[in-house]
Structure formats: structure tokens, C-alpha cells
Amino acid sequence: xxxxxRTALAAAMLVAVCxxxxxxxxxxxxxxxENNPQGxxxxxxxxxxxxxxxxxxxxxxxxxxxAVGTGSAGAVCEAQNSGGRYxxxxxxxxxxxxxxxxxxxxxxxEFTFDTQxxxxxxxxxxxxxxxxxxx
Numbered sequence: 001x002x003x004x005x006r007t008a009l010a011a012a013m014l015v016a017v018c019x020x021x022x023x024x025x026x027x028x029x030x031x032x033x034e035n036n037p038q039g040x041x042x043x044x045x046x047x048x049x050x051x052x053x054x055x056x057x058x059x060x061x062x063x064x065x066x067a068v069g070t071g072s073a074g075a076v077c078e079a080q081n082s083g084g085r086y087x088x089x090x091x092x093x094x095x096x097x098x099x100x101x102x103x104x105x106x107x108x109x110e111f112t113f114d115t116q117x118x119x120x121x122x123x124x125x126x127x128x129x130x131x132x133x134x135x
Contacts, residue, residue, distance in 0.1 A: 025129040029108060031059040031081045041087045044079035045110035048103075049131030056082040061109050063100035063122065075100035077111040077122060089113035089120075096122045106130045 031046035031054075044061065051059035063077040075097045078088035089111055091097060099122040103109060108125040 026131070027108075027127075027129045028053075028131045030054065031061045031079050033079060033081045033085050033087050040115055041085070042114075043110070043112045044077075044081075044087050045108070046079060046081075047106070047108045047131045049106045049133045052133040053131060054082065058082050058084050063103045063109060063111075063124075065097060065101055073097050075119070075122070077109065077119060079109075079111075087113070089117050091119035091122070093119070099124055102126065106132050 027047070028050045029045065029047045031051050032044065033041050034043040034045075036042045046059065046061045048061060051061050058080055059082055061077075061079040063075055065073060065075050067073045072092060073094075074090060074092045076088055076090050077100060078086070080086040091100075096119050102124040104126050106126070108127070108130055110121075110123040111119055112121045113119050
């Protein structure tokens with residue numbers, strides 16, 4: 001068997017054993033607002049890129065930071081799902097403000113809050129699998 005045929009057979013066997021090459025894991029997480037058992041919203045999550053790319057024109061998720069002259073900083077996280085349901089939370093907790101500062105253009109964001117719109121947790125993930133915003 002000549003060398004080129006052996007190489008082609010080896011490549012074919014490798015593809016058969018390993019499967020076709022993939023470009024990497026890609027995730028899309030639409031903006032979701034969840035209720036607790038009492039029917040009150042308590043959690044929102046989603047990907048910035050998925051919200052931006054959504055066909056419905058309603059989805060939005062993000063966090064903003066502000067500082068006041070006293071030197072304290074605060075954060076607000078907000079989300080709106082495809083049905084137009086809007087929620088937000090506000091915090092002055094330094095650890096949660098720091099988490100909100102980690103939000104990037106294509107982050108996954110998840111936050112929980114109480115009935116007074118106080119944030120109880122903020123989670124941010126920046127990963128290569130996150131949906132990327134399209135123009």
C-alpha cells in the first residue's frame with residue numbers, strides 16, 4: 001500500500017473513532033425570571049449575547065455600578081424576559097458589587113433578590129461557550 005493511501009485510511013479511521021471535529025461548545029441561555037412557591041419573582045438569569053440576539057426585541061439583562069461621593073459603591077442588576085416581565089435588584093454589599101463589576105459584553109448573569117428588590121446573590125460567568133452578541 002502506498003503512503004498516501006495509508007495516510008488517508010488512518011485519517012478516515014481517526015474520524016470514525018473520534019467523530020467529526022467541532023468548533024467548541026456554544027450555549028444560548030435566554031433571559032428567564034423565576035418565581036418562588038408563593039408566586040413572587042426571586043431569581044433572574046440569562047446571557048447578555050442571547051438577550052441581544054433575541055428575535056423578540058424584549059430581552060435584556062445586565063448590571064450597572066455607581067459610586068457616591070462618600071466613597072461607597074452600589075450595583076443594580078436588571079432583567080426582562082421575552083414576555084416583557086422586568087425585575088431588578090440593588091445592593092451596596094461590597095462582594096456583590098465586585099461580582100457585578102465582572103460583567104462583560106457576553107457574560108452569563110444570574111441574580112436573586114427579595115421582595116424589596118434587595119440583591120441576595122449575584123453570579124457572573126465569562127466563558128468561551130457564552131453566546132456572542134451580533135450587530
